[in-house]
Amino acid sequence: MNEGRIVKVSGPLVVAEGMRNSNMFDVVRVGKENLIGEILEIHEDRASIQVYEETSGLGPGAPVVSTMAPLSVELGPGLIENIFDGIQRPLEAMRQQTGGNITRGVSIPALDRSRKWHFVPRAKTGDYVRAGDIIGVVQENEVFEHRIMVPYGIEGTLIEISEGDYTVEETVARVETKDATGATKVHALTLMQKWPVRQGRPYKEKLPLDEPLITGQRIIDTLFPIALGGVAAIPGPFGSGKTVVQHQLAKWAAADLVVYIGCGERGNEMTDVLMEFPELKDPRTGKSLMKRTVLIANTSDMPVAAREASIYTGITIAEYFRDMGYNVALMADSTSRWAEALREMSGRLEEMPGEEGYPAYLSSRLAQFYERAGKVRTLGSQERIGSLSAIGAVSPPGGDISEPVSQATLRIVKVFWGLDYSLSYRRHFPAINWLVSYSLYEERLRDWYTENVSRDWVRLTGDMMRILQEEAELQEIVQLVGVDALSPMDRVTLEAARSIREDYLQQDAFNDVDTYATLNKQYRMLRLIMGFYYKARDAVRAGAGISEIFNLPVRERIGRAKFVPEDKVSQVYDEMEKDLETQMDALTAKEDN
Template sequence: MTHGEIVKVAGPLVVAKALTNPQMYELVRVGDAKLFGEIIELRGEMASIQVYEETSGVGPGEPVIQTGSLLTVELGPGLITSIYDGIQRPLDAIRAQYGDFIPRGVALPALPRDRKWHFVPCVKVDDVVVEGDIIGSVQETRAVLHQIMVPKGLAGRIASIAENDFTVEEPVAVLRTESGEEQSMTMIQRWPVRNGRPYTRRMAPDAPLVTGQRIIDSLFPVAKGGTACVPGPFGSGKTVIQHQLAKWANADIIVYVGCGERGNEMTDVLQEFPQLKDPRTGEVLMNRTVLIANTSNMPVAAREASVFTGITIAEYFRDMGYSVALMADSTSRWAEAMREISGRLEEMPGEEGYPAYLASRVAAFYERAGRSLSLGSQPREGSLSVIGAVSPPGGDFSEPVVQATLRAVRVFWALDSRLAYARHFPAIDWLQSYSLYSNLLERFYDKELGERWSQDIREARALLQKEAELQELVRLVGVDALSVADRLVLESAKSIREDFLQQGAFTEGDSYTSLRKQLRMLDVIMLWSHLAGKAASGGVPLGAVLAMPVRIEIARSKSIPEANLAAFDTLENSIGKGFEALSEMDTTAREEYHE
């Protein structure tokens, strides 16, 4: 290892001299405390280093030790159920050894070195393997089968392999290359976090990431391998939405990155996930989850590392053929850390003080999402979906971080504080939000649910848009000035908003809704809307239509169990019979009702 010398300390930024052939993003140990740092600028003989730990007490003259390697993560059995900080230090192991506070400079391996895993080979001696091929597996948890892959740059014939119990550092197989050299393969790989893992080719996103959240799955869907942005002001429900997606999305692996958020929010995750029953596997949700925690009281420089650490781990599981969902909460805190470091580097500021490269950094993160075929002689299809929360000051969506994110993602779930204060959750504004995957996913929905799904969605969108136009008129002249048809539009849109889009995250039976139940819920709302229009045009009093008892049953349909969707058939019959009774009202009764 080579050494340099500190000449300047400015918060998390340290400037050093006399480094030997330094390289960008090289990992270094700073000061007598050996703090973790990364070279982010080279200017003449000076190297600027962002330090991922508190720099108090560090001063000029102290050494800087070069490691010669980039910031990397360890990949292998032991990732699932773990909680790491932004540079993949295992927080549970640190707590067990050092207590509740992280000592500066502590370096524990990310994967446990003493634990043995039962390795089951799937290839045999003399088989030819190449980079990315699976040579065996480990049952990491009851929910996750961890595939052991040939690491980067290796190819040849299997010289020896056996089923046994191994630690991650013990050789599980020996590979003989074309040159005759023998290479030992272990269950651990290392990968630089800023470099995306390679794949054979990227594929079109043609299947939805089903979340069970009605407004998302129906109006603004996200595809497997897609990207989504959740911007909103404080208290509008960004974290709750991400928790819901982590709990219910049809992904095999969840990677949850808490980037600069409050510690109590990560505490909620740590308390809920080990207890929440996973609807996919029947196990606890933590058995297929990796947590990256870089809370607001941790050093700001580590926020940038945390999102890249998380997405590198997610890519690793994607390469196994899994569907992975990554939640980043919140990328605004990451951007604020970039702004602080950029200011200390004395770089030319861009809009609102953010660095000029803000948009390219954000895009580099989201571009690593996708649906792809892995490397190897038998490529596996995997997907990585990325959902990032953004916290613009005052809910201003014209803010630079939101705009940079919108240029990189294809789904925009705009949270509205007015909806949140009105207790309408999820507080996603159906007029501002959009999804560019809707058209791509129509074929999937038509195949799985029939064409009625797309028809219902189009009608629901039209009613909500028409309602917004009529609300302007209502503010001017009042609802009584509207025609009967327009008043029915308002009532139908209200039913869509309150009986379908509004959903209780903490209400059993309503927290998750399958696609088929969503279709049936929309069916009954649209059926009532169509029959109400016919009845009103046939002379049935509007008051009688609006006072129908079956409307209460429609509102309660969200509580119908998933195992009893036949109840919607009964509800549709009730709606039909209710309108038949109204149409049979004699003329005298109608006149009395009008009076």
């Protein structure tokens, strides 16, 4: 322990002297109420501390005690279905203890110390175990198996392990280790382990990203896919639908577990998540979506310093589940609020400001966060592959993505889903602008789509993107001289582009059928719309009239194709393809005669 005294208080920043024996990023207890803080700077015996709770009432002379340990999270059974604040305090347990408002200085362990979990061993006495080895499992709920791993830094012989009901602090196994001198030491293993949040959890190796994270959102899976273990950014102005897109990804992405971080967002949005997720039926399990979700809530009215920690708390929890061999999807909403917390603390530390007042280390901090994503071969003697996909929302002021947070993020991530306010104003959701968005994973994932969906996939998506780009050019001509000045072929291109936009890319998050589309349904829809385009061009070449082509009865059915339930896709789409061919052939034959 190292005790000092406060000499200055500036909002969430506290300066204390007498802290010479402390280290950077040590957690400290501030004042008589034992507020939680973290050391940011040390000058001789003075330490600058960011306090994660309200500092009103603190004054010079108040005690500051260092715990001599970094900010860490507790990792073990009890994380799933829980909601924590930015420094991993369980909000429900705090509400039961202190009421509806968060009371300062409350110290509640993240994991329930009284609840017992049934531990089933997967290793036996006498086994040689290494860090990362799974020694047993706990069935955390009806859908999620929590795998208990040997903590990092421990390697030796299992001398005791037994099945039974344990709390997270009780010993479930003992491992005997030997040091370089041959001396032995016995380590007691519990269901819980701790890990410092600012340090990435270790793994054997990072693997190439060659498989997509299937989201069920057509514009993402088709045009701008994200790889399993990849990183993506969703920048967009207020009201363009960033949070809804992230909610959709959290609900439907093909991940074993979702970690959702509400970083500085409005409280009512986190309330929506809390109310909505338990009611949602998980398409993978048929149970509530909360059965595989961890929520970190640091709303905009909570202390700004804790907002900075919430991102690291969330990604450390996500890495822990990745190490079990699961595919984890992390949603950070939004990194702009996190960067604003960095800027506020940097300003109070009187650091030299960078662009727009953000600290000079903004880019490196963002990179440190996103680089913790990836697909990895985990530690341990068993062969396990886990992935962590990170998707961050960015909220640039006024929607201007030339501002520092957006630009720093775009230099790091490989997928950019650019939200467009004009699309959201026209009620086109998701409001992802196909002309500015991109995915650098697309080329690497082509082989996977070809093997697992269809050999036509790359050709159809390429033609689809080309039509949308041609439409943007043709619209300029239309605005100048009108649509009647276009050639029949260009009119077909415009009609196909309209069908792609309205019938394919537009997706209703609140419609039970349209909210999610499997890759098979996406491919069949794409084949229908592009089939109409190809056949319409052939009909124009044969002399058919534009109005006749556009008024074919099958056109209306293609427009409603996205509302066909998944179990009827094969039958209904086959019928539509036959009708399309029959009606187009009849039209062409009429012109030939």
